[in-house]
Amino acid sequence: MTRPVSKRAGPRQPASSRVGGSKKGTRQRRDEQSAARRDAILSAALEEFAARGFAAARLDDVAKRAGVAKGTIYLHFRDKDALFREIIRSLMGPFVGTIEQVLQSDIPLKVLAGQVVELFVREVFETRRKDIIRLMMTEGPRFPKLAEFYYREVLSKIFGGARKRLQRAVDAGEIKHASLVRFPQLIAAPGIMAIIWSGLFDRFEKLDARELLRAQMQILFGEVESA
Amino acid sequence: MTRPVSKRAGPRQPASSRVGGSKKGTRQRRDEQSAARRDAILSAALEEFAARGFAAARLDDVAKRAGVAKGTIYLHFRDKDALFREIIRSLMGPFVGTIEQVLQSDIPLKVLAGQVVELFVREVFETRRKDIIRLMMTEGPRFPKLAEFYYREVLSKIFGGARKRLQRAVDAGEIKHASLVRFPQLIAAPGIMAIIWSGLFDRFEKLDARELLRAQMQILFGEVESA
Amino acid sequence: MTRPVSKRAGPRQPASSRVGGSKKGTRQRRDEQSAARRDAILSAALEEFAARGFAAARLDDVAKRAGVAKGTIYLHFRDKDALFREIIRSLMGPFVGTIEQVLQSDIPLKVLAGQVVELFVREVFETRRKDIIRLMMTEGPRFPKLAEFYYREVLSKIFGGARKRLQRAVDAGEIKHASLVRFPQLIAAPGIMAIIWSGLFDRFEKLDARELLRAQMQILFGEVESA
Amino acid sequence: MTRPVSKRAGPRQPASSRVGGSKKGTRQRRDEQSAARRDAILSAALEEFAARGFAAARLDDVAKRAGVAKGTIYLHFRDKDALFREIIRSLMGPFVGTIEQVLQSDIPLKVLAGQVVELFVREVFETRRKDIIRLMMTEGPRFPKLAEFYYREVLSKIFGGARKRLQRAVDAGEIKHASLVRFPQLIAAPGIMAIIWSGLFDRFEKLDARELLRAQMQILFGEVESA
DNA sequence: GATGAATGAGACTTCATTCAT
DNA sequence: GATGAATGAAGTCTCATTCAT
Numbered sequence: 034m035t036r037p038v039s040k041r042a043g044p045r046q047p048a049s050s051r052v053g054g055s056k057k058g059t060r061q062r063r064d065e066q067s068a069a070r071r072d073a074i075l076s077a078a079l080e081e082f083a084a085r086g087f088a089a090a091r092l093d094d095v096a097k098r099a100g101v102a103k104g105t106i107y108l109h110f111r112d113k114d115a116l117f118r119e120i121i122r123s124l125m126g127p128f129v130g131t132i133e134q135v136l137q138s139d140i141p142l143k144v145l146a147g148q149v150v151e152l153f154v155r156e157v158f159e160t161r162r163k164d165i166i167r168l169m170m171t172e173g174p175r176f177p178k179l180a181e182f183y184y185r186e187v188l189s190k191i192f193g194g195a196r197k198r199l200q201r202a203v204d205a206g207e208i209k210h211a212s213l214v215r216f217p218q219l220i221a222a223p224g225i226m227a228i229i230w231s232g233l234f235d236r237f238e239k240l241d242a243r244e245l246l247r248a249q250m251q252i253l254f255g256e257v258e259s260a
Numbered sequence: 261m262t263r264p265v266s267k268r269a270g271p272r273q274p275a276s277s278r279v280g281g282s283k284k285g286t287r288q289r290r291d292e293q294s295a296a297r298r299d300a301i302l303s304a305a306l307e308e309f310a311a312r313g314f315a316a317a318r319l320d321d322v323a324k325r326a327g328v329a330k331g332t333i334y335l336h337f338r339d340k341d342a343l344f345r346e347i348i349r350s351l352m353g354p355f356v357g358t359i360e361q362v363l364q365s366d367i368p369l370k371v372l373a374g375q376v377v378e379l380f381v382r383e384v385f386e387t388r389r390k391d392i393i394r395l396m397m398t399e400g401p402r403f404p405k406l407a408e409f410y411y412r413e414v415l416s417k418i419f420g421g422a423r424k425r426l427q428r429a430v431d432a433g434e435i436k437h438a439s440l441v442r443f444p445q446l447i448a449a450p451g452i453m454a455i456i457w458s459g460l461f462d463r464f465e466k467l468d469a470r471e472l473l474r475a476q477m478q479i480l481f482g483e484v485e486s487a
Numbered sequence: 488m489t490r491p492v493s494k495r496a497g498p499r500q501p502a503s504s505r506v507g508g509s510k511k512g513t514r515q516r517r518d519e520q521s522a523a524r525r526d527a528i529l530s531a532a533l534e535e536f537a538a539r540g541f542a543a544a545r546l547d548d549v550a551k552r553a554g555v556a557k558g559t560i561y562l563h564f565r566d567k568d569a570l571f572r573e574i575i576r577s578l579m580g581p582f583v584g585t586i587e588q589v590l591q592s593d594i595p596l597k598v599l600a601g602q603v604v605e606l607f608v609r610e611v612f613e614t615r616r617k618d619i620i621r622l623m624m625t626e627g628p629r630f631p632k633l634a635e636f637y638y639r640e641v642l643s644k645i646f647g648g649a650r651k652r653l654q655r656a657v658d659a660g661e662i663k664h665a666s667l668v669r670f671p672q673l674i675a676a677p678g679i680m681a682i683i684w685s686g687l688f689d690r691f692e693k694l695d696a697r698e699l700l701r702a703q704m705q706i707l708f709g710e711v712e713s714a
Numbered sequence: 715m716t717r718p719v720s721k722r723a724g725p726r727q728p729a730s731s732r733v734g735g736s737k738k739g740t741r742q743r744r745d746e747q748s749a750a751r752r753d754a755i756l757s758a759a760l761e762e763f764a765a766r767g768f769a770a771a772r773l774d775d776v777a778k779r780a781g782v783a784k785g786t787i788y789l790h791f792r793d794k795d796a797l798f799r800e801i802i803r804s805l806m807g808p809f810v811g812t813i814e815q816v817l818q819s820d821i822p823l824k825v826l827a828g829q830v831v832e833l834f835v836r837e838v839f840e841t842r843r844k845d846i847i848r849l850m851m852t853e854g855p856r857f858p859k860l861a862e863f864y865y866r867e868v869l870s871k872i873f874g875g876a877r878k879r880l881q882r883a884v885d886a887g888e889i890k891h892a893s894l895v896r897f898p899q900l901i902a903a904p905g906i907m908a909i910i911w912s913g914l915f916d917r918f919e920k921l922d923a924r925e926l927l928r929a930q931m932q933i934l935f936g937e938v939e940s941a
Numbered sequence: 942g943a944t945g946a947a948t949g950a951g952a953c954t955t956c957a958t959t960c961a962t
Numbered sequence: 963g964a965t966g967a968a969t970g971a972a973g974t975c976t977c978a979t980t981c982a983t
Contacts, residue, residue, distance in 0.1 A: 044314065046318070063942085066964090067942080068942095069290065070943095084401075085402065086313065086314075086315055086398070086399070086402060087313075087315075088314075088315030088316040089315040089402070090315055091976085092975065092977075092978065092979085093977070093978090096945095099430060101943080101944090102943060102944040102945055103944080103945065103978090103979085104943065104945065104979090104980080104981080105942085105943060105944075105946055107978095107979070107980080108942070108943075112979075113977075113978065114358045115977090133341050139344075146432075168399070169460075170316050170398070170456050170460070171313075171397065171398035171399075172313070172398075173459065173460045174311075174459045175312065175313065175316070177463075178334070180460045180461065180463075181464065182464075183463045184460070184461050184465070185464075188461065188464075190466075208481050210475075210478075212475035213475075213477070214470075215475070216471070216475050216476075217293075218450070218457065218467065218472060218475055219453075219472070219475060220451060220478075221450035221453065222443070222450050222452065222453040223446060223449045223451055225449065225453055226445050226446075226448065226449040226452055226453075228450060229397050230445065232400065232401050232417065233396075233397070233400045233401065233411070234407065234411050235411075236404075236406065236407075236408075237411045237412075239415075240445065242442070244442075245445060245446070248440075248442070248443050248446060249443075249446055249449075250437040251437075251439065252437050252439070252446070252479060252480060253479065256447050263943090290961095290962070290966095290967080293967090297967090297968090317955065318951090318952070318953090319949095319954090328952090328968080328969090329968060329969045329970055330954085330969085330970065331954085331955080331968070331969055331970065332958080332969075333954095334953095334954070334955080334969055335968075339953080339954075340952095340953070340954095343975080368963065388973070404950080458956080482972095492895070498828060512982075515932065517963085518963095521963080524930075524964095525874045538855075539856065540767065540768075540769055540852075540853070540856065540915065541767075541769075542768075542769030542770040543769040543856070543936075544769055545955085545956065545957090546956075546957065546958085547956070547957090550966095553965080555965090556964060556965040556966055557957090557965080557966060558958090558959080558960080558965055558966065559963085559964060559965075561958070561959080562963070566957075566958075566960090567957065571848050577789045592959095611848070623914070624851070624852065624910050624914070625767070625789070625851070625852035626767070626852075626911065627914045628765075628913045629766065629767065629770070631917075634914045634915065634917075635917075635918065637914075638914070638915050638919070640920075642915065643918075643919075664929075664933050666833070666929035666932065667929075669925075669929070670921075670925070670926050670927060670929050670930075672907050672921065672928055673904060673907075673909065673926070674906040675905045675907065676903035676904050676906065676930075677900060679729060679898075679903065679906055679907055679910060680902065680903040680906055680907075683851050683906060686854065686855045687850075687851070687854045687855065687864075687865070688861065688865050688869065688954085690861075690862075691862065691865045691866075691870075692860075692870075694899065695747070697898050698896075698897070699899060699900070700930075702893035702894075702897050702900060703897075703898070703900055703903075705893065706890075706891050706893070706900070706934065707933060714978065742983070744945095744946080744982095747946090748946070751946090751947090770971085772973070773973080773975085773976090774972095774973080774974090782947075782948090783947060783948045783949055784948085784949065784974090784975085784982065785946095785947070785948055785949065785975085785977080786946080786947055786948075786977095788945075788974095788975070788976080789946065792976075793974080794974070794981080795974090
């Protein structure tokens with residue numbers, strides 16, 4: 034839970050801003066309150082959805098957790114589905130930029146690998162983004178539009194960037210496993226594994242996500258430098 | 261007499277014999293039909309659960325798909341939860357033996373790796389076991405007992421066997437990545453990735469599970485022989 | 488639970504006897520078995536109905552308790568309602584004769600009163616007839632036909648006989664409370680009270696039915712002689 | 715989005731104002747309406763339970779009779795059981811005070827007896843309290859908690875008060891039947907009888923509750939004065 | 942805008958009744 | 963005749979959604 038999850042990139046829907054904002058004082062304060070409420074709802078909803086799954090989560094509980102009335106949810110989101118979509122959108126969006134940026138840097142792959150591991154652990158695995166990803170995986174099949182958005186806006190960009198970087202590395206003889214260009218998923222796979230494992234089996238056998246990822250990176254790229 | 265309440269009833273269907281078969285003794289025939297029905301329910305339920313998730317799946321649809329009446333489900337399973345648990349149990353159980361057996365054989369790791377890939381692709385990825393695993397991942401957190409069962413009966417056995425084999429290989433200098441003994445999950449990770457990807461993004465970009473797994477195996481163990 | 492409740496006076500319904508009974512041996516044995524089963528069902532049903540009430544009692548449990556299959560119940564009784572009616576009929580019928588007989592005897596009222604108390608305690612309160620009466624009270628309103636039967640076959644006869652006897656006693660100056668002729672229910676009221684109390688409050692405060700009834704009799708008729 | 719599951723909703727009725735009333739502050743108005751609805755449900759439920767028994771009564775019918783939606787019942791009562799318990803509690807509670815008060819007055823027993831008869835007839839037998847008592851008798855065995863409550867809060871208090879008063883009367887030579895101190899139930903028995911009779915046999919033979927009770931009182935206490 | 946009581950479709954589950962065996 | 967697996971109507975309860983206040 035490193036940073037305030039909500040940076041809201043997506044469009045806000047009804048809210049306000051429709052009317053020219055002049056009187057600043059009251060108007061602006063109201064907007065802020067409204068935005069804060071919206072964030073509280075998103076945040077509460079994420080926790081409820083993560084804990085019980087989309088279908089089993091109750092908007093009643095979401096409202097209670099967010100400290101608003103049930104009806105208020107509907108002032109910000111058309112329905113339960115829209116709320117769910119917005120969670121994914123608003124919480125993953127801001128993250129993609131960061132990732133792309135990292136991938137574009139020209140530092141050696143071994144160093145980059147270490148950075149990616151740290152980025153994943155600190156910005157995903159140890160935050161609620163882990164839940165977002167889990168939700169995406171578990172509920173995604175029932176939200177085709179969302180899967181498409183996620184693929185288009187997140188995966189294709191990340192994997193696209195990764196492929197380019199990997200190709201350069203292969204061309205430069207920096208790495209030997211050329212199959213990575215075809216399957217950058219292999220880099221992400223241990224992350225997925227860590228997320229799933231943590232939700233199911235940590236009670237029985239802890240799995241150290243950082244070490245797991247570093248092990249894979251080492252196997253893929255050789256000795257990985259600490260971040 | 262008095263109660264207008266109802267006057268229930270319900271002739272059963274022409275007893276179709278859709279399931280079951282042969283002739284044999286009456287008693288045995290009945291048992292077979294009953295078992296066949298049970299299987300039909302399990303099968304139908306798996307499909308419904310896989311398609312909509314546990315909470316959103318309707319037993320009504322399960323019954324329809326299985327060709328039985330709603331009440332019949334309750335002759336075989338106490339409730340929806342029990343049905344779900346039984347799906348996992350009955351379909352994963354028999355598979356574990358096979359996997360363990362394969363892991364115990366003394367063939368070279370490279371060959372074994374190829375066999376494992378084929379086993380996964382043919383016995384999991386291309387069958388309904390894929391759905392079982394997906395369900396386990398998606399609904400597991402809400403079925404702690406089931407996660408425990410799965411860990412105890414499936415994962416600990418498979419990973420236990422794998423660790424032993426890998427340790428031997430490390431000791432014999434057969435492989436160089438000793439971290440695999442600590443993290444056999446790295447071998448399984450691409451399988452998980454393939455399952456999740458297929459459910460979410462195959463529409464946009466196909467991911468060849470067999471090739472993905474072979475790529476990882478090759479990276480881990482060097483050139484992998486075809487099975 | 489003094490005597491085998493079942494004396495079956497009422498007509499038996501489907502059973503048999505339709506065909507001339509000649510071959511005695513097998514045929515008769517079968518009839519006996521069938522009758523025994525019928526009694527077992529009635530008996531089991533009474534206990535289930537008494538314990539849970541008519542609506543909440545399950546024929547499944549009745550069958551189990553009677554040691555027969557569920558379908559067998561329907562060989563003897565058209566449906567749950569009929570089963571209920573038959574319980575009342577078959578278990579109260581034989582009792583009425585006895586009561587009437589007692590009321591017709593010419594012994595002094597004080598003695599008679601003692602006999603009635605004993606009869607009630609031993610043949611009703613301490614047997615399953617108590618449950619019959621309770622069921623009649625609790626479920627009666629929903630079985631108008633049954634209430635009618637009960638009134639016609641049981642109450643009107645008993646109260647009719649009682650009134651005659653009481654009138655004679657009044658005429659003879661044997662008792663002073665002439666209102667008893669109008670309200671013989673006053674004699675029965677403590678019995679009803681005892682039955683209801685025993686089902687609800689015996690846990691908190693025992694109520695000695697015999698003493699309660701004797702107290703009322705004493706008040707009504709003066710010193711009552713032990714039976 | 716995906717789920718064909720539904721698209722529930724349900725505009726509420728024109729908010730009829732059938733219940734509640736006046737104008738006053740908004741908040742208060744709402745509370746009043748809510749309370750009125752609660753009462754309507756209790757009232758409707760009592761009638762349904764009285765007519766069909768607890769198990770056979772349908773909450774659907776209760777809702778219909780109360781003029782509310784099914785779900786509304788659950789806003790006020792956890793479940794069917796709770797609704798039932800609340801009926802007994804809320805309708806008997808206020809009555810106990812009255813009864814106790816009457817028993818404490820120092821008027822002569824004969825007068826008191828007349829008052830008790832009138833109280834019973836007017837406040838119980840001719841009101842829905844009759845149904846409450848009937849329900850208590852018929853369903854009590856399946857609601858042990860309720861029976862306990864009823865015994866503790868109602869019966870023990872009433873009988874306790876009665877015993878004291880009767881003991882005083884015996885000591886003062888006001889009455890001769892000392893057994894009444896041990897069995898105040900004898901005073902109540904005709905009331906129970908009247909309630910049961912009215913539900914079952916009034917069609918065949920009317921039983922005048924007031925006269926029945928007065929007859930018993932007269933027998934117990936001598937000439938009873940009109941109330 | 943915010944609230945939360947009210948709504949009612951729909952889910953799970955039970956169980957009286959039937960009928961092939 | 964006896965059995966009990968199968969049926970499906972009907973009941974209880976939940977919860978997404980609405981709208982008067």
